[in-house]
Amino acid sequence: MCVTAHYIDNEWVLRKRVLNFCPISSHRGVDIGKALEMCLLKRGMESNIFTITVDNASVNDVAVAYLKSKFANWENSILKGKWLHVRCTAHVINLIVPDGLSHIGNSVDHVRVAVKYIRQSPQRLTKFKEFAEIEKCMSTNSLILDVPTRWNSTYLMLETAQKYERAFGRYDNEESHYREDLDKTGVLTSTDWANVRRLAKFLEHFYELTLKVSGTLHVTANGFLDDITFIDAILNNCLCSDKDKDLVSMANLMKSKFDKYCGGLKNCNMATIVASVLDLRNKFEFIEVLLGDMYGNIEMKSMCAIIKASLVELYEDYVSIYAPEPTSMCDFSDSPSSSNKRSKSVVMEPSSMLKEKVRMEMKRRKSESIIQDSKSELDTYLNEDVEDD
Structure with missing residues (x-):
């Protein structure tokens, strides 16, 4: 069994490395899955695995299903291995x-x-x-x-x-x-x-x-x-x-x-569809034209809704894993300044206390409004014009 890794390095260059090339004792799907699991663990690669591309032998379906069950518990597993299985084109x-x-x-x-x-x-x-x-x-x-x-x-x-x-x-x-x-x-x-x-x-x-x-x-x-x-x-x-x-x-x-x-979409890995949307020359306009030609406008619209939901799901998963910790804009009660103000509230006049409370509530509502109105990076990307070839 040959295991090859494809990854993008820190200089944005696509790399290819053979991780393993070895005989396997069994051609059962679960055993193939276990052999691949051990290869990844020995390499310290139990995170950041996005997809596994295999040919269309039925044993590989079983092997990837086994790995998907393991990936659900691995750190930084994108969507818990939801889009793990890619069929070799x-x-x-x-x-x-x-x-x-x-x-x-x-x-x-x-x-x-x-x-x-x-x-x-x-x-x-x-x-x-x-x-x-x-x-x-x-x-x-x-x-x-x-x-x-x-x-x-x-x-x-x-x-x-x-x-x-x-x-x-x-x-x-x-x-x-x-x-x-x-x-x-x-x-x-x-x-x-x-x-x-x-x-x-x-x-x-x-x-x-x-x-x-x-x-x-x-x-x-x-x-x-x-x-x-x-x-x-x-x-x-x-x-x-x-x-x-x-x-x-x-x-x-x-x-x-x-x-x-x-x-149809049910037979395609959604990651490959999303990859087309993330091509700067394509985005959703391209997808709409292609799917409209293949399936008609009615089915195209329902397909695009599914693709959009999947794209948002992927984006939110990346945000949850990689986004920096947000600054505590909303939780003013835990900030050092609010803590000091709470300690001084014992000697504050009732009118001052009420005024402070109102000001804090105004700030909280303002910060919530900013967060709700701001567009995500994904929205900004999709709304920009496509690039020429």
Whole structure:
């Protein structure tokens, strides 16, 4: 089990450190949770843990639930671990895409067989490169054979192969054994190439998004809402396609898996939504537009109310933990001056005592009014204009 910490240092630089890398004796969720708990305790990190990001294995749900029960008793645990569990976006994408690829048809298999055939022999590869030069294929990349269980390698295979379409065609025309050896299963047709180009363009969105969310030198949480909105838009566009039934079928399967992990607020960690609001370019105006496009204005308003309440809850939790002790503006009775005045009240005239009491009450009410009328830092932030990109 590898445990990696991400934190911002005193110079506001994002850091990444491996805390632990060790074998674990059990893959039960509770045991994983205990192993992670011991790692944090040994490091003296039983406070200030905000979120834990894991992949979507069911045992990890159990592990995080165990840790959440422990975090409730740890010092400075933000919201008592309420937003502790974050699902890895890159892993969600890795679950969504293969579901669709499994129903895309035979074109991917044809490319795989053809690429494998060329790469099996140095002589074939040399001949293929000669044909690529003759056909002026504008690519210097080598042919890539994918690992079928890793969709991103399938994308890279298709993306590279399509650039050599004319070279594959010339190889087929000039090498008589090509068709015989493949028994026609890897002979690529114009229909196959059309499918490959369309599929590669579709998968490119998810490949680029995977690279984006896997970044470790910059904060990625504030882009989460953009990312899931982008995926939703891509899938919806494919579902509206009336030209490619395979792509529609693929998008349907992917949309079902997407909704399972990212559909609606209930399936998202609120910390990632709040992170988008805390992006100076976004705030609530951005959230309203995105959610309005995805769910309609009525549902958007109820969602924004939930997000606002969550944001205030988080802010108040930080205030309770980190805000400096307030000066005793209200409790004048405990101040040294009031104590002296109380000791002198024995010899004060009744009229003076009454006047002092009135003055103290006036001060108390004034201080309460100032506190009630003042805006919090959060309110001030939300009311300021957004920044440009």
